[in-house]
Amino acid sequence: MSATARNGTGERNIFARGTNNAVYTRHGKPYLVWDPWENVGGQTTSAIGVDPQFDGDRLDLAVRGADGKVWHKAHGLGGAWHKLGDLDIQGTPVVRHFAGGDAIIFARGADNAAWTIYQDKGVWGLWVRLGGDLRSDLDVAWTAGVAGVFGRGANDQLMYYPLSAQEPAWTPLGHVLASAPSLATPSNERIDVAVRGTDNAVWHRALSAGAWGPWMSREGNTSDQPVVDFGYTLGILDVDFLVRSPNNRLWTRAWYPDRGTSTTWLDLEGAISTRPTPLAYPAGFNIFARGTNGAAWYWYL
Numbered sequence: 001m002s003a004t005a006r007n008g009t010g011e012r013n014i015f016a017r018g019t020n021n022a023v024y025t026r027h028g029k030p031y032l033v034w035d036p037w038e039n040v041g042g043q044t045t046s047a048i049g050v051d052p053q054f055d056g057d058r059l060d061l062a063v064r065g066a067d068g069k070v071w072h073k074a075h076g077l078g079g080a081w082h083k084l085g086d087l088d089i090q091g092t093p094v095v096r097h098f099a100g101g102d103a104i105i106f107a108r109g110a111d112n113a114a115w116t117i118y119q120d121k122g123v124w125g126l127w128v129r130l131g132g133d134l135r136s137d138l139d140v141a142w143t144a145g146v147a148g149v150f151g152r153g154a155n156d157q158l159m160y161y162p163l164s165a166q167e168p169a170w171t172p173l174g175h176v177l178a179s180a181p182s183l184a185t186p187s188n189e190r191i192d193v194a195v196r197g198t199d200n201a202v203w204h205r206a207l208s209a210g211a212w213g214p215w216m217s218r219e220g221n222t223s224d225q226p227v228v229d230f231g232y233t234l235g236i237l238d239v240d241f242l243v244r245s246p247n248n249r250l251w252t253r254a255w256y257p258d259r260g261t262s263t264t265w266l267d268l269e270g271a272i273s274t275r276p277t278p279l280a281y282p283a284g285f286n287i288f289a290r291g292t293n294g295a296a297w298y299w300y301l
Helices: none
Strands: 002-005 012-017 023-029 059-064 070-075 089-097 103-109 114-120 128-131 139-142 147-152 158-162 182-187 190-196 202-208 216-219 227-233 236-244 250-256 266-269 277-281 284-290 296-300
Touching (some): 002 277, 059 089, 227 284, 236 284
Antiparallel strands (some): 012 023, 182 190, 190 202
């Protein structure tokens, strides 16, 4: 399940893959008012890639189609699904946006390398190979200050491709991963990365002011890829971790980097069958997940 904020008034969209492999969306308005589910077509064999930070009238959706290629739809403009080239991919594409509104998509190819394709004034170019030898879905940091592609390498280390470097090259960032990485970008100069370790705990590393800190265990017990996001409490940054436990309950923990302190893990209960999807607001979090009954569930913190 994917979620994105559409504007600053509290409206949001969630996207999910239906049992018929079509893409479905539901639009949420302020005060917990939700429109009905809408079938927006397509045939996907992946989750739905959508930019969670993009604030605009057009939401660019990207999926892995039944043919293994990337398919794109400019949701909100009434556009049809169309195929972006002939690149065979694995997993879910990642969508980000330039300041002017053009979209850029990243994906892991069938060759395990990272690839990218982007728009120039609305016109799609060709796929460009970024290299690498990856064993997981990608995640992408995309801010005015730092931008980079992350994935789990063939040796299970975290691999990083700094897009904003003058001569970017794949760089190992250590640790032994048991999942794909998850990213949060609280500012133009900070990236927080969370992974599942071989001990099933959440492990965390942060880039701040141009330097990577050490790997730190945030403990917990996760059955799949953890999720990291951020918020602010009375102006103080909190880095938030969300996991699905082995008994399918939703758990969360907050880390306050400026204070060097954290909360204990909090059991939010529920019965979920996918990793959670957060959507942060100044006043708190929306959390979405697929329940063990196949329905979409929603929490607010």
